[in-house]
Amino acid sequence: xxxxxxxxxxxxxxxxxxxxxxxxxxxxxxxxxxxxxxxxxxxxxxxxxxxxxxxxxxxxxxxxxxxxxxxxxxxxxxxxxxxxxxxxxxxxxxxxxxxxxxxxxxxxxxxxxxxxxxxxxxxxxxxxxxxxxxxxxxxxxxxxxxxxxxxxxxxxxxxxxxxxxxxxxxxxxxxxxxxxxxxxxxxxxxxxxxxxxxxxxxxxxxxxxxxxxxxxxxxxxxxxxxxxxxxxxxxxxxxxxxxxxxxxxxxxxxxxxxxxxxxxxxxxxxxxxxxxxxxxxxxxxxxxxxxxxxxxxxxxxxxxxxxxxxxxxxxxxxxxxxxxxxxxxxxxxxxxxxxxxxxxxxxxxxxxxxxxxxxxxxxxxxxxxxxxxxxxxxxxxxxxxxxxxxxxxxxxxxxxxxxxxxxxxxxxxxxxxxxxxxxxxxxxxxxxxxxxxxxxxxxxxx
Amino acid sequence: xxxxxxxxxxxxxxxxxxxxxxxxxxxxxxxxxxxxxxxxxxxxxxxxxxxxxxxxxxxxxxxxxxxxxxxxxxxxxxxxxxxxxxxxxxxxxxxxxxxxxxxxxxxxxxxxxxxxxxxxxxxxxxxxxxxxxxxxxxxxxxxxxxxxxxxxxxxxxxxxxxxxxxxxxxxxxxxxxxxxxxxxxxxxxxxx
Numbered sequence: 001x002x003x004x005x006x007x008x009x010x011x012x013x014x015x016x017x018x019x020x021x022x023x024x025x026x027x028x029x030x031x032x033x034x035x036x037x038x039x040x041x042x043x044x045x046x047x048x049x050x051x052x053x054x055x056x057x058x059x060x061x062x063x064x065x066x067x068x069x070x071x072x073x074x075x076x077x078x079x080x081x082x083x084x085x086x087x088x089x090x091x092x093x094x095x096x097x098x099x100x101x102x103x104x105x106x107x108x109x110x111x112x113x114x115x116x117x118x119x120x121x122x123x124x125x126x127x128x129x130x131x132x133x134x135x136x137x138x139x140x141x142x143x144x145x146x147x148x149x150x151x152x153x154x155x156x157x158x159x160x161x162x163x164x165x166x167x168x169x170x171x172x173x174x175x176x177x178x179x180x181x182x183x184x185x186x187x188x189x190x191x192x193x194x195x196x197x198x199x200x201x202x203x204x205x206x207x208x209x210x211x212x213x214x215x216x217x218x219x220x221x222x223x224x225x226x227x228x229x230x231x232x233x234x235x236x237x238x239x240x241x242x243x244x245x246x247x248x249x250x251x252x253x254x255x256x257x258x259x260x261x262x263x264x265x266x267x268x269x270x271x272x273x274x275x276x277x278x279x280x281x282x283x284x285x286x287x288x289x290x291x292x293x294x295x296x297x298x299x300x301x302x303x304x305x306x307x308x309x310x311x312x313x314x315x316x317x318x319x320x321x322x323x324x325x326x327x328x329x330x331x332x333x334x335x336x337x338x339x340x341x342x343x344x345x346x347x348x349x350x351x352x353x354x355x356x357x358x359x360x361x362x363x364x365x366x367x368x369x370x371x372x373x374x375x376x377x378x379x380x381x382x383x384x385x386x387x388x389x390x391x392x393x394x395x396x397x398x399x400x401x402x403x404x405x406x407x408x409x410x411x412x413x414x415x416x417x418x419x420x421x422x423x424x425x426x427x428x429x430x431x432x433x434x435x436x437x438x439x440x441x442x443x444x445x446x
Numbered sequence: 447x448x449x450x451x452x453x454x455x456x457x458x459x460x461x462x463x464x465x466x467x468x469x470x471x472x473x474x475x476x477x478x479x480x481x482x483x484x485x486x487x488x489x490x491x492x493x494x495x496x497x498x499x500x501x502x503x504x505x506x507x508x509x510x511x512x513x514x515x516x517x518x519x520x521x522x523x524x525x526x527x528x529x530x531x532x533x534x535x536x537x538x539x540x541x542x543x544x545x546x547x548x549x550x551x552x553x554x555x556x557x558x559x560x561x562x563x564x565x566x567x568x569x570x571x572x573x574x575x576x577x578x579x580x581x582x583x584x585x586x587x588x589x590x591x592x593x594x595x596x597x598x599x600x601x602x603x604x605x606x607x608x609x610x611x612x613x614x615x616x617x618x619x620x621x622x623x624x625x626x627x628x629x630x631x632x633x634x635x636x637x638x
Contacts, residue, residue: 026593028529035565039525040572044631047494047602096606103609111484117624118488128477135470191610204606206515246469322615343586348503349618 056095057125060145063087064133067140070413071251075422077413080143084150092147097200101126101141102148102236103193105178106185113186130236134243138251141240142230143411148199149230152222153412159226159269167271168389170232171408175385178235183374187367189321193235226269230410241407251404251411254419258401265402267418272408277397288396295391302383310379311372318371326353327364493624495611496632499597501621504582504589508598511613512580518604519580519613521558521573521596524634528595530568536588536596537561537571553587555579575601595634602630 033039063083070079091100099107104127111119130141142149162170181193194200198215201207221228230237244250253264253273264273318324329346330353332338340347353360404415416422420430459467497508497519508519533545537559542551547561558577562570573596580598588596614622625632 026527026529027591028531028593030526030528031530031568033565033568037564037568037570040570042522042524042633044633045601045603047605047607047627047630050491050627053492098606099609107609108480108484111487112480115487117493118490119484120490120492122492124481124484128481131477132474135473190615194609195612195615201513204513207513243473246466246473248470322617322620326618343505345503345505345507345616345618348505352503352619 053122057122059090060126061129063145064129064140067144068133068137071140071143071411075413075416077417080413083144084153087145088147088150092151092203097147097203099123099126101130102234103191106181106191106193109182109185114188131239131243134240134247136248138244138247138406138409138411139240140411142237149227151199152227152229155219155222156226156269157223160224162225162271172385172389173232174235174238176382177233178238179378179381181235183378187370187374231270245407247406250406251409253402253415254421255425256421261420263420264415264418267415270410272404273415274399274403274405276399276401291394295394299387302387303380306379306383307376310375314371314375317375318368321367323360324364324367327361330357490626492627494602494607494627494630495614495622496600496625496630497598498621498623498632499634501619502598503619504586505618506581507616508613509579509581511616513608513612517580518600519598520575520578520601521584522599523572524595527593527634529593530564530570531592532567532569534571535591536584553583555581559584597634599631
């Protein structure tokens with residue numbers, strides 16, 4: 001039996017040289033103990049139990065059901081408040097925000113394009129359940145189940161109205177973020193939506209400074225601009241918005257017929273309440289039709305331009321992929337060598353690549369090809385989103401009552417109590433404490 | 447104003463309502479098809495992140511890039527592979543003053559390796575996971591001159607199971623990968 005202890009460092013070195021270090025063989029054979037020593041085993045603590053993950057799905061489904069019931073039956077803001085407090089505690093601070101529906105489209109995209117990754121049932125459920133609910137009842141998930149939304153909602157103090165052009169312009173970002181998230185997941189780069197979620201670090205009470213600062217900034221902005229992340233960034237919100245645009249049932253301010261009293265006009269802190277069309281709508285003006293016609297022609301142009309621009313930007317987008325980044329670092333190193341420190345990640349990565357540069361370069365070239373396709377599709381998606389937004393803006397309003405925009409409405413139930421009919425239904429005093437309302441409207445309320 | 451129902455129509459459905467219904471049915475069909483396609487790919491109970499010890503380059507990113515303040519990556523000891531050396535190059539700093547457990551002799555920055563005497567001349571080395579920060583210094587030390595019985599693993603009782611592992615994307619060896627939750631460790635086994 002060899003005894004390294006007697007030789008010290010020199011012995012170790014000697015053995016290393018003599019043995020030629022066959023990695024497969026042990027340098028020092030495990031000793032045969034004589035003292036009856038029992039060798040411990042390497043512990044393998046298990047992860048979160050599967051039944052607990054199914055419990056999460058159950059809690060999600062139950063919360064969604066309760067949210068729908070609260071919105072449509074008792075029409076209770078207080079109920080939604082307590083439900084979102086529970087969701088914040090459970091999905092936020094207890095479950096630490098992972099996995100959440102916001103990131104789940106990436107898993108679906110990754111699973112579809114990478115056969116080695118089968119999407120877990122729980123993830124599919126987290127992706128599909130809120131969407132199905134949105135298709136029938138609107139954004140009940142946003143109302144009381146999403147911890148990110150709940151956190152921002154609790155910070156809302158004095159909502160200000162966001163100018164329409166800003167609301168419409170920034171409202172396009174979620175679709176782009178969704179597209180980017182899916183593109184990066186599809187190319188196997190990573191899950192950027194999860195990477196840049198500003199609230200999950202707050203749930204964990206740890207994270208990078210940048211993200212924590214972003215989270216705190218969102219909450220500070222959220223004191224005045226209601227739910228800024230949900231409205232102007234959330235990619236899953238974009239999906240839910242599309243779903244609730246065609247939902248079977250819709251949130252209405254009034255439980256019965258609208259009396260056009262305008263008392264609800266300022267009750268929505270998220271700018272989702274839409275005015276009715278002015279009475280006595282004029283006959284179609286040819287100019288409007290011409291605009292619509294031009295916009296319909298513009299749509300394919302925007303799509304093609306987007307695709308071309310996306311394709312042109314693909315080398316930049318591809319740099320986020322670690323393999324492409326390494327290949328570029330290697331190429332730079334060939335031209336202008338930079339000395340990285342011993343055992344630094346860069347030096348180690350370069351050393352790893354130097355062993356077989358061909359395979360990494362090949363993989364990077366293959367990835368760049370995939371990125372050209374992915375960014376072209378993303379650009380086309382960008383064009384489509386902008387084009388459709390322009391077309392929707394040009395359409396004539398046909399609303400007859402004050403109604404929440406079905407896509408933008410979070411179903412938070414705040415507007416309900418501003419409606420006199422609702423207050424009568426609930427047996428509340430009709431004299432409301434409201435922001436100043438036009439004289440005509442207050443006269444109507446009496 | 448909603449379109450007035452045409453005379454003779456039994457169940458008036460406005461054009462917008464018709465489009466909405468159609469889109470909803472299409473969306474539900476799409477969701478169903480998507481779920482179906484995903485189901486044919488096999489239904490995994492779940493995935494967890496793990497480090498492939500064969501690819502780990504001991505760069506030290508594990509200690510600093512985990513979203514947890516105390517990384518979920520810890521060093522583990524494959525006892526069956528350990529030589530129980532008296533001079534353990536994973537335990538002792540290069541050229542130690544003495545072969546004692548005094549802090550200045552240790553390679554581990556947090557003294558997380560416990561060295562206990564077994565029988566002459568063998569010592570057992572085990573990891574105190576509450577102290578280990580997952581920097582991989584001992585892993586490198588052990589690999590350089592020893593059997594390589596120390597290696598880094600994500601400890602799943604600590605891991606938050608992020609959808610995207612924050613260490614995985616900065617790993618220079620691309621050693622992180624998703625493994626089935628039923629077999630969540632990639633342990634080193636004794637080479638035959």
